[in-house]
Amino acid sequence: MTTLTPPQPELIDLHPVAADMLRLVRHGLQQEPRQLPAWFLYDTEGSRLFDQICQQPEYSLTRNEIELLEHSAADIATALGEGVIVEFGAGSARKVGPLLKAIQPSAYIALDISAEHLCQATTALQMRHPNVPMLGVCCDHSDLDDLPKHPLLQGQRRIGFFPGSSLGNFTRPEAVALLQRFRRLLDGGPLLLGLDQPKSRQRLEAAYDDAAGVSAAFARNLLRRLNTELGATFNPERFRYEARWQAAEHRVQMALVSKEPQSVTIAGECWRFAAEEPLVTEYSVKYTPVMARSLAAEAGWCWRERWHDPADDLSLHWLEAAD
Numbered sequence: 146m147t148t149l150t151p152p153q154p155e156l157i158d159l160h161p162v163a164a165d166m167l168r169l170v171r172h173g174l175q176q177e178p179r180q181l182p183a184w185f186l187y188d189t190e191g192s193r194l195f196d197q198i199c200q201q202p203e204y205s206l207t208r209n210e211i212e213l214l215e216h217s218a219a220d221i222a223t224a225l226g227e228g229v230i231v232e233f234g235a236g237s238a239r240k241v242g243p244l245l246k247a248i249q250p251s252a253y254i255a256l257d258i259s260a261e262h263l264c265q266a267t268t269a270l271q272m273r274h275p276n277v278p279m280l281g282v283c284c285d286h287s288d289l290d291d292l293p294k295h296p297l298l299q300g301q302r303r304i305g306f307f308p309g310s311s312l313g314n315f316t317r318p319e320a321v322a323l324l325q326r327f328r329r330l331l332d333g334g335p336l337l338l339g340l341d342q343p344k345s346r347q348r349l350e351a352a353y354d355d356a357a358g359v360s361a362a363f364a365r366n367l368l369r370r371l372n373t374e375l376g377a378t379f380n381p382e383r384f385r386y387e388a389r390w391q392a393a394e395h396r397v398q399m400a401l402v403s404k405e406p407q408s409v410t411i412a413g414e415c416w417r418f419a420a421e422e423p424l425v426t427e428y429s430v431k432y433t434p435v436m437a438r439s440l441a442a443e444a445g446w447c448w449r450e451r452w453h454d455p456a457d458d459l460s461l462h463w464l465e466a467a468d
């Protein structure tokens with residue numbers, strides 16, 4: 146007897162090349178405070194560590210969002226309608242399962258910056274949903290306007306899915322630009338946007354600096370990545386990790402702080418860090434429902450409804466393209 150296994154989903158790899166990464170690093174190190182794009186955190190090891198963060202007791206977002214999706218999938222499916230599901234920043238693609246069952250899309254397209262992890266995620270998902278055609282696209286969200294034409298992206302209504310509060314990594318102008326890019330790609334289709342909401346300083350700082358030290362390892366892995374891929378000379382142990390709630394900006398700032406004065410070489414260029422100087426690795430902006438509606442409107446989306454967990458810690462927002 147032969148067992149039929151579903152085909153391996155195709156992967157289109159458009160990851161920025163080393164020269165582009167180096168340009169972004171140079172630009173980021175000239176900012177005040179120094180900051181790198183959050184996507185630099187996600188190489189294969191970074192994606193593995195992020196999955197471990199999701200299992201930490203302090204980080205409830207993933208568990209709560211999955212429960213909310215399972216509980217509300219039927220209502221969400223009625224709201225979003227039919228088409229191809231396009232998931233942005235899919236990671237391990239663990240959240241889309243309830244939507245695949247409830248919407249029964251004509252295809253599923255997962256976009257993410259972390260190529261190897263994306264390939265593993267879509268392969269595992271394809272095994273669980275053998276009848277849904279799937280495609281992985283490794284790209285930076287900034288490059289969405291230049292995606293190659295692909296049959297699964299042509300001529301079908303598109304439903305966007307952006308869970309995990311990943312929009313929180315972006316400053317307000319960046320978030321507006323990103324939501325506008327999604328609107329162009331979705332071409333009139335709706336967007337389901339998962340956002341985390343403000344909570345106590347204590348809960349938020351613990352969520353992003355867990356007692357087991359996984360968040361710290363996730364941040365330090367970024368420096369190892371720069372060493373491996375760009376020939377940098379960071380010693381990750383000479384930086385301490387911190388996560389601070391910045392109330393005025395409604396965000397947690399995550400940073401690696403230089404423990405002492407030090408110099409680092411990147412592609413032959415020397416960069417000096419003062420003692421206590423931070424290198425911001427990512428932000429996580431928390432959106433009240435009012436902030437979410439205003440952001441959506443600024444980006445040309447019409448806010449329709451939100452679903453939230455029992456404690457109202459996080460929401461899934463249904464947006465439709467404004468005319």
Ligand SMILES: C[S@@+](CC[C@H](N)C(=O)[O-])C[C@H]1O[C@@H](n2cnc3c(N)ncnc32)[C@H](O)[C@@H]1O
Nearest residue numbers: 184187234235236257258259284285286308309
């Ligand atoms: C916070 S994780 C969320 C993962 C998953 N969606 C979830 O909800 O658990 C962010 C994901 O987006 C991806 N990502 C981050 N920045 C990106 C960018 N600029 N372009 C494309 N993918 C990005 C990361 O690789 C990671 O898988």
